[in-house]
Amino acid sequence: MEMDEITRIYRHVWKKGWGSIEIDELGFIRDLVRMYRPDRFLEIGMASGLSAGFIARFLEDEGGKAFTSIDHDDTFFGDKSKPNGFLFNKIYANGTLDTELLKFKTSLDLDDLDDLGMRWQMAFIDANHQHPWPMIDTLALWPHLDGPRIVIHHDLQLYMKQDVMFGIGPKYLHDQFPERHRIASMANNGNIFALCMDMTREKLEEVAIRALKLPWSLRMPLQPTYVAKIQAMFDMHYSPALRAHFDRCIETQNRMDRFRSGL
Numbered sequence: 001m002e003m004d005e006i007t008r009i010y011r012h013v014w015k016k017g018w019g020s021i022e023i024d025e026l027g028f029i030r031d032l033v034r035m036y037r038p039d040r041f042l043e044i045g046m047a048s049g050l051s052a053g054f055i056a057r058f059l060e061d062e063g064g065k066a067f068t069s070i071d072h073d074d075t076f077f078g079d080k081s082k083p084n085g086f087l088f089n090k091i092y093a094n095g096t097l098d099t100e101l102l103k104f105k106t107s108l109d110l111d112d113l114d115d116l117g118m119r120w121q122m123a124f125i126d127a128n129h130q131h132p133w134p135m136i137d138t139l140a141l142w143p144h145l146d147g148p149r150i151v152i153h154h155d156l157q158l159y160m161k162q163d164v165m166f167g168i169g170p171k172y173l174h175d176q177f178p179e180r181h182r183i184a185s186m187a188n189n190g191n192i193f194a195l196c197m198d199m200t201r202e203k204l205e206e207v208a209i210r211a212l213k214l215p216w217s218l219r220m221p222l223q224p225t226y227v228a229k230i231q232a233m234f235d236m237h238y239s240p241a242l243r244a245h246f247d248r249c250i251e252t253q254n255r256m257d258r259f260r261s262g263l
Contacts, residue, residue, distance in 0.1 A: 024187035038121035045127035046071035053091025066098040070105035107140035121147035126154040131169035149197035
């Protein structure tokens with residue numbers, strides 16, 4: 001799929017204010033798909049389905065087999081009258097991929113999907129940008145990756161547009177990874193990047209410990225249900241030391257008074 005066709009379709013379906021990925025950012029994802037040729041691709045954060053539709057087309061062009069997109073909700077945040085993923089079939093119609101758009105799912109449900117034999121070689125995370133969610137999503141995803149383990153993240157520059165920097169999660173995540181694991185892009189002023197997650201659990205835990213310690217930027221504290229699911233994910237896939245570090249961060253950072261006072 002070439003850029004002129006991407007541009008034509010994008011301009012036909014896109015609307016201002018939807019917070020969608022930009023045309024040149026789609027080009028960055030397409031180039032990564034061309035380079036690494038994944039069989040299976042996972043998207044975390046479905047929203048309108050715009051990026052999902054294009055990624056499915058990129059994947060099919062390179063001989064991929066399956067595409068999955070998940071979202072925690074069933075309505076599009078940019079227009080609550082529309083379901084999540086409503087643009088997917090407008091962009092990717094009559095394709096040959098095995099595709100699934102799964103609602104009411106987050107990265108913390110990937111263990112259940114893995115029980116169905118789902119594993120991925122590449123992923124795009126464009127979900128909750130409040131820290132520590134991008135790090136949590138990445139940790140939840142890593143055990144379910146194989147092959148090149150390329151994970152694309154969006155909105156690296158979001159925090160620069162905010163007076164109160166709720167969306168600094170991608171920036172914190174990016175900066176804690178060793179430079180050799182980063183794949184930079186100039187698209188949309190460097191707003192999109194990828195990480196090569198082909199690393200040991202021990203090295204990933206070092207990154208996670210540094211990232212989780214940085215000031216959390218949540219609008220509201222993590223609810224007990226989510227805390228329990230994150231702890232269960234750590235217990236299944238990571239060391240007791242990382243679980244203990246997370247629990248300490250919950251004690252010190254997951255408090256409304258901290259968000260208000262900065263203490």
